[in-house]
Amino acid sequence: MSESKEPKSRYGMVIDVDRCTGCGACMVACAVENNVPPANVKATERTGTTWVRVYRLENGEAFPRTRTVFIPVPCQHCGHETPCVSVCPQQAVEVDGATGIVDQMPQRCLGCRYCMTACPYHARYFNWWDPVWPAGMERTLNPDVAPRTRGVVEKCNFCHGRLHAAKAKAAAAGKREIDPADYVPACVEACPAGAITFGDLSKPDTPVAQLARSEGSFRMLEKLNTDPKVYYRSRQPWVHQAAEMTYARVREEVVRG
Amino acid sequence: MSVSRRDVFKFGAGSAAGLALTPLPWKLLDDTSIWTQNWSWVPKVPRGEIKTKYSACTLCPAGCGLKARCVGEQPVSLAGVAAHPVSAGRLCPLGVTAHHVAFHPKRIRRAFRRVRQGEKYACVPSRTEDATAAVAQAIQKGSRVVVLDGRPDRTASLIYRRAAASMPNAAYVPVRSEEGATLRALAELTGAAPGTLAFDWSGARTVVSFGTPLLDGWGGPGQQLEGKRLIQVEPVLSRTAGRADKWLAAKPGTEAFVALGIAQIRTGEGMALADVEAITGIRKEDLEALAREFSDQGPSIAIADGGYGPQEVRAVAALNLISGCIVRRAGIPMPAGFEELPAPAELASLPDGSVQVLIAVEPYGLPAALVKRKLAKDALVVALASCLGGLTRRADYVVPVPAALEAVCDTGAPEGASAAAFGIAGALMPAPEGVADAAAFLASVVPGLPAEEAVLQARAEAIHKSGRGQLFRFASGEASAVKDVSAEDFWTALNEGACWTDTAPAAFKVAANPGPAVTLEPPKADAAYPVTALGSGWRAASGEAPVSPLLTKIYQESELRQASDVAALNPATAKALGLEEGREVRVESRAGSATLRVALDPGIMPGVVRLSCGPSFEYAAGAADPADASLLCKLGDARTVPVRLSRA
Numbered sequence: 036m037s038e039s040k041e042p043k044s045r046y047g048m049v050i051d052v053d054r055c056t057g058c059g060a061c062m063v064a065c066a067v068e069n070n071v072p073p074a075n076v077k078a079t080e081r082t083g084t085t086w087v088r089v090y091r092l093e094n095g096e097a098f099p100r101t102r103t104v105f106i107p108v109p110c111q112h113c114g115h116e117t118p119c120v121s122v123c124p125q126q127a128v129e130v131d132g133a134t135g136i137v138d139q140m141p142q143r144c145l146g147c148r149y150c151m152t153a154c155p156y157h158a159r160y161f162n163w164w165d166p167v168w169p170a171g172m173e174r175t176l177n178p179d180v181a182p183r184t185r186g187v188v189e190k191c192n193f194c195h196g197r198l199h200a201a202k203a204k205a206a207a208a209g210k211r212e213i214d215p216a217d218y219v220p221a222c223v224e225a226c227p228a229g230a231i232t233f234g235d236l237s238k239p240d241t242p243v244a245q246l247a248r249s250e251g252s253f254r255m256l257e258k259l260n261t262d263p264k265v266y267y268r269s270r271q272p273w274v275h276q277a278a279e280m281t282y283a284r285v286r287e288e289v290v291r292g
Numbered sequence: 293m294s295v296s297r298r299d300v301f302k303f304g305a306g307s308a309a310g311l312a313l314t315p316l317p318w319k320l321l322d323d324t325s326i327w328t329q330n331w332s333w334v335p336k337v338p339r340g341e342i343k344t345k346y347s348a349c350t351l352c353p354a355g356c357g358l359k360a361r362c363v364g365e366q367p368v369s370l371a372g373v374a375a376h377p378v379s380a381g382r383l384c385p386l387g388v389t390a391h392h393v394a395f396h397p398k399r400i401r402r403a404f405r406r407v408r409q410g411e412k413y414a415c416v417p418s419r420t421e422d423a424t425a426a427v428a429q430a431i432q433k434g435s436r437v438v439v440l441d442g443r444p445d446r447t448a449s450l451i452y453r454r455a456a457a458s459m460p461n462a463a464y465v466p467v468r469s470e471e472g473a474t475l476r477a478l479a480e481l482t483g484a485a486p487g488t489l490a491f492d493w494s495g496a497r498t499v500v501s502f503g504t505p506l507l508d509g510w511g512g513p514g515q516q517l518e519g520k521r522l523i524q525v526e527p528v529l530s531r532t533a534g535r536a537d538k539w540l541a542a543k544p545g546t547e548a549f550v551a552l553g554i555a556q557i558r559t560g561e562g563m564a565l566a567d568v569e570a571i572t573g574i575r576k577e578d579l580e581a582l583a584r585e586f587s588d589q590g591p592s593i594a595i596a597d598g599g600y601g602p603q604e605v606r607a608v609a610a611l612n613l614i615s616g617c618i619v620r621r622a623g624i625p626m627p628a629g630f631e632e633l634p635a636p637a638e639l640a641s642l643p644d645g646s647v648q649v650l651i652a653v654e655p656y657g658l659p660a661a662l663v664k665r666k667l668a669k670d671a672l673v674v675a676l677a678s679c680l681g682g683l684t685r686r687a688d689y690v691v692p693v694p695a696a697l698e699a700v701c702d703t704g705a706p707e708g709a710s711a712a713a714f715g716i717a718g719a720l721m722p723a724p725e726g727v728a729d730a731a732a733f734l735a736s737v738v739p740g741l742p743a744e745e746a747v748l749q750a751r752a753e754a755i756h757k758s759g760r761g762q763l764f765r766f767a768s769g770e771a772s773a774v775k776d777v778s779a780e781d782f783w784t785a786l787n788e789g790a791c792w793t794d795t796a797p798a799a800f801k802v803a804a805n806p807g808p809a810v811t812l813e814p815p816k817a818d819a820a821y822p823v824t825a826l827g828s829g830w831r832a833a834s835g836e837a838p839v840s841p842l843l844t845k846i847y848q849e850s851e852l853r854q855a856s857d858v859a860a861l862n863p864a865t866a867k868a869l870g871l872e873e874g875r876e877v878r879v880e881s882r883a884g885s886a887t888l889r890v891a892l893d894p895g896i897m898p899g900v901v902r903l904s905c906g907p908s909f910e911y912a913a914g915a916a917d918p919a920d921a922s923l924l925c926k927l928g929d930a931r932t933v934p935v936r937l938s939r940a
Contacts, residue, residue, distance in 0.1 A: 056507045056531050059846030059853065063385040066842050067369050070337070074844035074909075083849020091852070093894060098862055099541040101894045103534045105852075125322060145325045166334060169841055172395035173335035174366050181337065184329045224371050227382035228507075 045114070045135040045237040046193055047264030048223065049246040050107055052274060054230035057105030061087050064225030065109075067175075068194055070182045072166035084160040086110070086191040087222050094273045104274055107231070109222065110158040110191035111255065111263030112137045118261065119150035119159065127188075135236075135264060136193050144187040151188060155256055156263075159190045193233075194220035215241070236264060253278050340364035346373065346766040346789020348703045348717035349387040350696050351839075353445065353471065354379065354512035355703025355713075356387050357766055357791065360720050367391040367697065367720045373766040377793045378709050379512055386833060389840030393696045394721055396838045398680040400692040401724045420728075423674050423689035424736045427649060430672050431737065435648035437462035439734070440639070440663075442654035442682075444468070445487075447702045447751050448731050448744050450626075452653065453633045455734040455741055463637040467658060470599045471510055471707050477602070477609035478618065482800075485623075490710045490797060491593050491612075492619045496520060498589040500554075500582070502547045502608050503598025507532040509830050510597060511708030521589060523582060525550050525574075526598070528826065528902055529895025540582065542572040544824045544900055545815035545932045548604035550574060550582070551594065551611055552812065557583035558614050561809065571814045591617040597707070599827070599931040607810045621797035624704065624714050625758050627750030629742075642666045652676065653730045654693070655683035656837040657906075661883075676730045681836025681908065693730050694723035695838070700745055701729075703791070714755055715791030716748060749783060756782045761794040821881060821934035822899070823865070825927060828854065829905030839907045847909065851891075854904040859888040859937070862898045866890060869937050876940035879903070881927040887940045901937060903927070 065071070065086045074083050087109040094102040113119075117137055120128045127143035128150060130136075139159075151159045165185040168176075176182065179196040183189050201217035215234055223233040234243035246252060247266040254263050255278045269275065311317055340363040347358045349370075357373030370388055372381040405418040431437060439456045441449050444466030456464035468476075475489050482489070493516040503526040504510055506517060524536035525547050533539040542550055549563060549571045556562030557580065565576045586592045594611035596604060612618055639662060647666045650673045652658070663683065667673070675687035678695035693699075697720040705713035735741040742750075755761075756779045763782060764771045766789035774782065774792065786792070815824075830853070833839050846852045854860055859877050871877050873892045878885060879901065888903070896902055927933050 053535075056535055057852060058384060058508065058531070059843075059850075060383065060385045060388055062845045062850065062852070063840070063842055064369075064388045066845050067389060071842075071845075073841035074848045078844070078849055080849060080851045083845070085845050085850050088850050089846075089852050096894070097864070098894055098897060099539075101529055103529060103895060105531075125318075125325060127325075142326050142329060143322055145321065165331070168335060169395050169397045172392060172841070174338055175368050175391055175395070176335060176337045177368055178337045178339060178342075178363055182334055184331055184334050187325075187329065221369075225383060225388055227372075227384060 043133055043135075043237065044235045045264065046198075046234070047112065047135070047236040047243060047247065047266065048109075048220075048231055048233045049243050049252060049266040049268060051230045051232075051268045052104045052106050053269050053271070054228045055089070055105045055107060055226075056228050057089055057091060058227065059089060060225045060227055061107055061222035061231070062089060064221040065191070068177055068180070068196075068221035070166075070176050070180045071189075072168055072182070075164040075167070078163070082161075082163050084162065084189065086160065086189070088158075092274065092277055094271075102271070102273070104269060104271065106267065107222070108156060108158060108255075109193075109265060110137060111156050111261070111265045112193065113261035113263050115260055115262035118153040118155065122149045122153045124149065134198065136195060136198075137190075138192055138195060139188065139190050141181075141183045141187040141189055146186040146188065148188060155259055155261065159188050161188050162186060197221075338363045338366065338368070340366075344767075345720055346718070347697060347720050348715050348791070349383065349390045350443075350701055350703065350717045351386045351390055351393070351837075352509070353469075353704065354706040354708070355715060355717070355791075356383055356512060357381075357715070357789070358383070358387065358390070358717075359766065359789075360391065362720070365721065373769075373789075375764075375769045376766070376791070377762075377764050377771070378705060378713050378791065382512070384509060385843060385846060386830075386839055389842050390696045391720065392840035392842060393678070393838050394698055396679050396695070397841065398838065399695065400677060400680060400684075400690060401727065403689065403691045405689055406687065418689060420691050420726075420733065420736075423691050424733065426672055426689065427651065427674060427737050430649045431459055431462075434461055435672075436646055436668075437649040437651065438637075438642070438647045438666075439464050440650060440652040440655060440658075441466045442652065442656060442658065444636075445704060447627075447748050448729070450630045450633065451731045451741060451744060451747060452734060453636065454630065455738045457634050458738045458741070463642070464634070465637050465639050465642070467639070467655075469657075470597050473597050473600070473605045474595045474609045474612075475707065477605045478612055481606065481609060481613065484620065484800075487623055488620055489800060490619050490621045490705075491595070491707075492591065492617045492797075492799070493593075493708060493710050496591050496593045496617045498523070498585060498592040500525065500586055500592060500594045500611070501532065501536075502526070502551065502594070502596040502604075503600065504595050505530065505532050505598070505830075506595075507535050509833075511706040516708040521585070523585065527897040527900055528828070529893075530828070534895075538582075540574050540578060541897055542574055543815075543897065544826050546572040547598075548596065548600065548607040548810075548812055549814070550579065551596075551607040552810075553579045554583045554586055554594075554611055555607075555614070558587055586611070586615065590615050593617050601931075603810045603812055607812060610810070618800040619710055619797035620800040621710065621712050622760070622794060624712050624794075625751070625754035627747050627754050629750075630747070639663070639666065645669070647671055650674070651734070652683045652687070654678070656681050657835040658683055660686075676733055679836075679838035681838065691733055692724070692727045693733075694719075694727055697721055698723040698727075699729050700748065700787075702748055702751070705793075709793075711761075711797050712794040713791055714751070714786075716752075716786040718787050718789065752783050752786055753779060755792055761792055763790055763792055765790045815932065818934040821936045823935050823937055824900050825879065825881065825933045825935040826900055826902050827905050827931060827933075828902050830907075833907040834905040836906065836908045841909070843907065844909060847907075854891065854902065856904045856906055856908060857888055858891045858904060860891045860893045860896055860902040861937075862896045862900070863892045863894055864898045865896075865901070866892055870939060871937065878938045878940040879927065879935050880938070881933050881935045883933075884927055886927065901935065 356379035553568035596608035
């Protein structure tokens with residue numbers, strides 16, 4: 036493999052959960068950008084496909100001391116011994132050395148779902164059904180992203196298509212480096228609360244790198260040593276504590292259909 | 293050489309082991325993955341020239357600026373317009389997917405009639421001309437006609453008002469949303485003309501919100517609260533309460549008494565704190581702290597746009613007369629010929645059974661029980677809608693109109709803006725053939741009505757003639773004074789993506805006397821229906837308002853938002869009633885009942901059940917079904933409804 040002559044980047048994001056209102060604009064904008072279809076009638080919150088999912092977290096106190104935050108969880112783009120990469124039998128998952136983005140190649144995926152088991156953040160989604168859009172709505176699909184078929188796993192890739200477009204624009208202008216304003220993932224662009232900051236963590240003077248290093252920033256499940264590139268910020272201590280816990284949500288699911 | 297059976301097996305096993313060491317099986321597995329993903333039924337992406345166009349979202353009155361990425365003439369994604377003076381580049385989940393509404397599974401493209409067949413109704417194809425003829429005949433007989441506007445305060449609404457004024461026995465009735473209730477009450481208290489008052493958001497330091505979803509759809513995506521202290525008064529930990537600096541959990545139906553407590557401390561006219569504490573459940577110390585904050589951390593805004601009754605809103609609105617954070621804004625200049633129109637009527641004030649012809653424009657989120665009471669027996673109902681839902685289920689004729697982004701219309705200033713604003717939401721997609729807007733339908737009934745586009749242009753001319761304000765162009769992000777732009781350029785810029793904002797409004801001098809006292813009655817306990825049902829909804833997504841099918845991401849596929857088949861309870865309430873999460877619960881009121889699914893939420897006050905007002909993703913329901921799908925319409929029309937819960 037030839038060594039890349041491009042400067043290495045490490046794209047990541049910082050999400051301020053104290054600003055997030057849980058509106059869901061990021062989830063919906065992601066689905067628009069990445070051609071994720073509307074839910075099958077039988078889909079539930081366990082079988083639905085949401086590349087970024089916003090969870091509601093409570094502080095465990097009784098009313099009226101209850102407090103909540105909303106936590107958007109995309110793929111964390113783990114940088115150290117990326118769990119989903121090592122388990123994939125098809126080499127359908129790869130860490131891009133130039134950007135640090137963990138890419139998923141649905142065309143190679145055979146749907147064993149081993150990566151879903153390996154992912155500690157539950158950030159991977161299996162296509163239980165073929166994609167179906169209401170009649171005519173397929174005209175609104177993004178031409179830069181291929182729809183996936185039933186039987187493959189998919190996940191957030193930091194809107195890799197937008198990175199390619201930014202690189203093409205930079206190359207056309209004869210530049211080596213992209214303009215940060217040209218590469219903004221759909222969720223970041225859509226957030227009306229301005230809760231998500233995105234950029235190159237390897238450049239110390241970028242807003243995302245400064246926020247990631249500053250007081251109050253944390254990552255989820257740090258003890259697993261996966262080196263995720265998604266940081267979170269909150270002034271509330273209970274949120275920091277919650278980030279270190281794994282949750283077993285025990286609920287009898289009412290099976291539909 | 294003889295080859296034994298054992299040799300064959302040995303060769304076979306050796307070949308298999310050898311093959312596994314080659315790339316061949318992995319290559320075949322890889323190729324099989326690819327071959328089994330190229331099915332003809334997986335949609336192909338569109339191809340074409342990529343363009344950028346600008347418009348505005350019209351799904352709610354906020355009118356947020358839109359930047360559309362288009363493949364050919366079809367928008368494929370929408371984003372906010374950076375530096376937009378009103379929406380500040382923000383969009384809510386509805387705005388992000390506004391271009392999907394045109395493809396909604398319940399989209400209406402042809403007119404139809406509902407005809408009774410025995411006990412049931414059937415839908416038969418019809419023509420717009422048949423509906424027109426039926427209405428014209430009824431008008432000739434002198435029937436009482438009401439034009440019910442589901443999307444009021446637009447330029448098209450002026451045409452509907454003119455149409456009603458031109459008919460011999462007709463009234464124009466806007467469907468008032470909760471948003472703007474406080475300012476309407478303030479106008480009544482001060483004698484100001486309706487629509488001329490606004491909150492001074494830039495001048496305010498503190499906002500005391502009574503049940504108003506300021507961070508969840510009210511007035512646009514919430515930018516007016518930046519840098520301000522927010523205190524939220526309501527019985528549940530809503531999205532707004534969760535982000536507020538302080539949340540005061542008042543019992544449902546008692547929030548306005550908190551306003552009387554603040555008034556008592558600041559002016560001596562209100563209600564004693566001990567009484568407020570007994571009614572609301574909020575401690576006296578917290579009420580005192582709130583009153584101090586309201587004055588000491590002012591200027592302050594008090595707002596109650598949460599679906600409260602008139603007296604409750606009035607009690608809260610009066611607080612703004614103490615804090616002095618109101619401005620008087622000039623209205624958007626009227627186009628010539630529309631300056632003198634009769635005042636709109638209110639739905640509640642129409643006599644019961646008096647409406648003989650109802651022409652309902654985009655009637656999705658109506659108070660169905662109230663509308664039904666006002667209709668005469670055998671009333672003729674014509675619904676003008678882009679999608680099935682709401683009143684289309686009861687209409688005799690349903691006539692299609694363009695969906696969002698299919699026709700030109702205007703946007704104004706949301707409640708979160710202090711100055712008046714005006715913009716044109718240009719059409720990004722063509723409407724289906726034969727589908728015309730509601731103004732065109734009314735023009736076929738009332739000859740001489742102008743077309744909507746002509747009135748929009750006349751309005752733009754009136755604005756330009758005033759010489760006030762600035763024109764902000766979406767593409768360049770630049771603003772220029774209106775007086776520096778020609779009338780022709782002004783109209784062209786608006787159609788290509790721009791908005792006008794008025795000059796800063798003047799401070800409103802508050803009268804020393806705040807007006808007549810309000811009369812509030814604390815909610816009475818109902819032993820038979822001991823739990824209080826509280827409706828929660830998202831303004832533009834309530835009832836059966838058409839929203840993108842992709843919103844399943846935040847409902848069905850994640851349960852981020854409460855679906856309309858869910859009853860959310862405090863765990864203590866559920867335990868006391870023997871209810872468990874995920875199980876069915878029967879919710880009964882004096883008006884009706886529903887069977888829902890339990891969800892537990894410790895942020896809900898014990899003794900309260902939160903129900904969702906929509907949206908609906910039930911695409912299979914038939915057009916002829918007269919049942920109203922809106923849950924709260926089944927249980928009652930008020931903001932809080934006494935109910936009882938039992939295991940289903």
